[in-house]
Amino acid sequence: MKLLLVEDTPGLRTTLVRGLRELGFVVEHAHDGPSGLWAARHTSPDVVVLDVMLPGFDGIELLRRLRSEGVPTPVLMLSALSAVEDRLKGFEAGADDYLPKPFDLRELAARVQAVARRVAAPALPRLQLHDIEIDLLRHEVRRDGELLPLRRRERVLLELLALHLGQVVARETIEAKLYTEDTELRSNSIEAAVSQLRRAIDRPGEPSRIVTVRGEGYRLER
Secondary structure (H helix, E strand, O other), X not given: OEEXXXXXXXXXXXXXXXXXXXXXXXXXXXXXXXXXXXXHHHOOOOEEEEEOOOOOOOHHHHXXXXXXXXXXXXXXXXXXXOOHHHHHHHHHHOOOEEEEOOOOHHXXXXXXXXXXXXXXXXHOOEEEEOOEEEEOOOOEEEEOOEEOOOOHHHHHHHHHHHHOOOOEEEHHHHHHHHOOOOOOOOOOHHHHHHHHHHHHHOOOOOOOOEEEEOOOEEEEOO
């Protein structure tokens, strides 16, 4: 699972990044409102862990901007402000959960996983991309009603890109989704997986639906 941590306190940010990575999460991080907003838009996190008190603009404003743009990524807010009114501001802005400081790393990890489960694939059982339908419950992909014989890796990659339709999905996110830590990856493993998926879903003579964004990752177009 990929997390975006937006926290301005250097020591706490370093500790959380290290601890969450040790627990198996892929973690991107930002230190203020503007950089956090950019990362939430462009790094395709599964969950955003967002501090309220940030320089630039605060976490509440960051969250309001995300929700006004229609970004549905679940957000767990962190704050030393424990008053009910402060928590309500976060929920009203669109937060999915709220964890007051100080907290135990294990509780943070458990809440992140719980938030991710609440907004997981069953809430969107099918995704439609013109002639392609992705059934997230049955793990099937069809074109014009006909089943496409995708291998598991190709199907998982398509689901990941489709769930972030129109957004760049980072190579690190794809790697974490497709491969286990024990997998020995070649330098072109991600490119090979994308190439195989292109052959499966693209129509001959038409531009690929999967766009390569050099230095960042891949984006699926409708």
